[in-house]
Amino acid sequence: MISLKGFFRGRTAIQPIWIFVIAIFIFFSFMSEYFLSLGNITNILVQTSTIGLIALGMTYVMINGNIDLSVGAILGLAASLAVGLQDYGLTIAIIVALASGILLGAINGLVVWKTGVNAFIVTLGAMLGIRGLIFLYTGEQSFYSMNFAFADFGASTIGPFPVLAIIFLFCTLVMHLVLTRTGHGRNTFAVGGNPEAAIDAGIRLGRHMMINFIIVGFFAALAGVLLASQMGAATPNLGRDYELWTITAVVLGGTKLTGGYGSITGTLGGVLAIGILRNGMNLMQVPAFYVLVILGVILISVLIIDKKLNVPSTKEVRI
C-alpha cells in the first residue's frame, strides 16, 4: 500500500482513473472477441464524444467551484435549433444553435456572479426553464433533418477515424492546454481553491466564473449539434440526464465538487471509463439495467479508493 501511495503522489503521478481504464480495457479485450478492434475503439470514442465534450467544460466549471446542471437542456435546445432552423440555411442554423449555448451559459454565469446565489440552484432553475423552452419551440415534436450534408457529417470519417472522435480529441487537447498553460486556467484553480485569496490577489472572480459558464454552455451546444447530426434528428427530450452522466464522468476523473482540484486528463479518463464499461458490457450482452447498477457501484467504489489514497497527503508532516 505504501508504495502505491508514493506512486500516485507528485506531479507526474498516474491518475487512479487511468489505471481503472486500462484494467477494464484489458478485461473486456479478453471477455469479448469484438472488443479489441479499431472499429469498436473508434466507436467508443464516437459514443463518448457527446458526454465527453460537455465534460470538458464541466471540468472547468467544477474546478472553479461551481456546477452546471443545465447542460442537458442546453444540448436539447441546441439540437432542436440546429435541425429546426435548417430552412434558413444550415450555417445559420448551426451558428444560432451554438450561440444559444453561449448566451445561456453567459446568463447562468452572470446570475451566479452578480447575485451570489449558489450555482447549483441557478442552473437547476435554468435546467427546468430551458427544457420548457424546448417544448415551446418544438411543440413537443421531433425534428428530422432534410439536409443530407448535416446528417452525413455525423457519420463521416477522415481515413479510418470518425470526424466526431477527432473533434472530441482535438477539443480535449485544447482544453487541457488552456487549463494547464494559461492564466485563465490558473485563476480557475485559484478561484475554486480559495475565493478569498483570489480576491486578495486582485483576480477578478466574476469574469473567470462567467467565462467558464460560457465555455460549458458552448460545449453543451456543440455536443447537441453533433448529436443531432449523428442521428439526423432532434427530439425534445434529447439530453435528459446528460448533466448527471457528465458530472459522473468528471468526478470519476478526480475533479472535486468543492472546487480547486481537477484535470482534463482525469476527465478524459472518466469519460472513457464510462464509455468502455457501457460498450464492453453491451458486447457481453449484459442487460441494460444491470449496466446502470454496475456503473453506480463503480462510481462510488472509485471515489472511495480515491479518498483512501488521498488521505495520507493531508497528514504529511509540516516542514
Next chain:
Amino acid sequence: MTPIQGSTGQRQLIDAEPVLKLEGITKRFPGVVALNKVDFDVRPGEVHALLGENGAGKSTLMKVLAGKHQADEGTIILSGEEMAFENPKHAKRAGVVLIHQEQSLVPGMTVAENIYLGSLPKKWGNRVDWPKLREDTNRILETLKCSFQHDDLVGSLSIAKKQMVEIARALVFTPRVVVFDEPTASLTDHEKPVLYDIIRNLQKQGVGIVYISHRMDEIFHLSHRISVLRDGEYTGTVNTCDTNEDEVTRMMIGRSLELDHASKPTEFGENMLELRNLSVRRIFEDVSFKVRKGEIVGMYGLVGAGRSEVAETIFGLRGYTAGEVVMDGEVVNFRNTHDAVVKGIALVPEDRKEQGLVLGMNCRDNMTLASLSSVSSMGFMKGLAELSVYDKYHQAMKIKSPSWRQKVGNLSGGNQQKIVIGKWLHTHPKLLILDEPTRGIDVGSKAEIHALVKDLAKSGYAVLVISSEMPEVLGLSNRIIAMYEGRVTAEFDGDSVSEDVLVQAITGQNTEQRASPKPEAV
C-alpha cells in the same frame, strides 16, 4: 515587552507528584521523525510552558497527548496510571483537554449548543433539556466573564470571543490537564488578562496546565517551568524563576534574537498614501493619516477597532461613504481589488490560510498568483519565468521548502507568510499593507520578517503595518496610528511614545487630548 497587569513576582515552584507524565515519546511520520524520545510532565496546579519553533514538534506532542495521534514508542501516565488514548474523546473523558489553535466550532449554532456539542443535557425521552443547558452555560460564561450570551450565534462572534467559547467547552468536563495551544494568538493585549485569570482559576483547582506559546512575555508571566523542543528533540526543562528570555531563546533556536529598534528606516520621500476623513458607514469614521515613501506606519488597536476594515477600504474590498483616499497623488475609489493592484497597492491579509493562500496549490503557483501577466504571454504561462520568480524570492527570503512543487498547506506559518509577501513583492507595489504579519509565526521567522519589512521600507516602499502586538508596532514603526472603536484617537512618533500612553489611546482613555500630537512633523 508588553506590560502585563497583575503579579509578576516569583511563583512558588510546585513540588507535587506529576499528574501527567510522558516518557520517551517517539512519533514517526513517513520520512520524518516528528518526536524523538521526548519526556514531559505536568504537576497539579502548575503552568508548564512548552516552547519551540514551528515544526519543533509541540503540536504533535500535544496531539499524542490528546489522543489525536498515537505514539510509536513511549508511555503516557495519568495520575499514576498508564494510558493509551485511542481518540480525543477517550482522552477528554480521562481529563485531558486540548484547546486547539484552529477553532472547531459550528458557526450556525448558539454558544450554548457549541459548548455542549456532543454532550447536550437530556431529559426524559432523549429531548434536550433547554433550561438546564441555559443555566449550565450561563454558569460557565460567568466564571469566564464573557460579554456574550448563551444564545448568541457563534458565527457572529469575533475571533477572540470564539476562543472564549472554545475554552468554555473545556470546562464542561472536569479536566485534570488542560493544554492551551497558542491561546493568545488571536487576542489583543486588552483581552489577555481575562485569559490569565481563567488559567489562574484552573490552577487553583489543582488542574495541570500546559501552555504553548511563542510569546516570551506571557510565558514568563504565567509559567512555573519551561520545557523546550527543537526539531523533535527534547532540549531540556528549566524553572522559570532561574532563567531568562535569552537562555530560553538559545535553547529554542541555538542563537539569541532581539528586535533591533535602531535599524528603522530614516529617509522618507513624498506622500504615497493619504486618507482624508475617510468613513465607511457604521464601521469607521473620519480616519485621516499619511504614509510616505520609505516610511513604516503602524496601526495599533484592539480587535474590532476597525484597522483591518480601513486596510480593506484602501484596497478596494469595500467602498467608502465619505472622505477620500489619495494614492500617489491621485484620488482613488477602487471598485475591485484588481484596480488596486494595478495602482500599486498590496495587501498581505490577516488570515493567510483563509485569505492569503490557495492551500491546494504549490509554492510557485501561489507566488505568481497576483502577477500572472508578468509571467505569461498571450494568456499562456511561461513556466521558466514563473520558476525564476519563485527562485528569486525563495532565496531572497530564505523560504524553507523542499521544492516549488510543495503544496503551501504543508509549510509552516512563517514560510507561508513569506510566500504571501513574495507574491506581493513581485507585483512591484508602491504601498505594502501588512495585516498582522507575524501572527502565529515562530520567533525565528518573526525576526526575519521584521528585518525584511524594514529593508523593504528602506528600499522605497511605503509600508502600513497593522498589529495587535505592542513590541512589533514599537519595533517597526516610524509613526503609530492608534485606533479605538472606528476612530483614530492619536498619532505618535514611533521612537518616543511610551507603552502606557499607547495603551490609553487604544482603550479610549484620553481621547480628547490627542496625546503627544505629532500629526505632520516627525
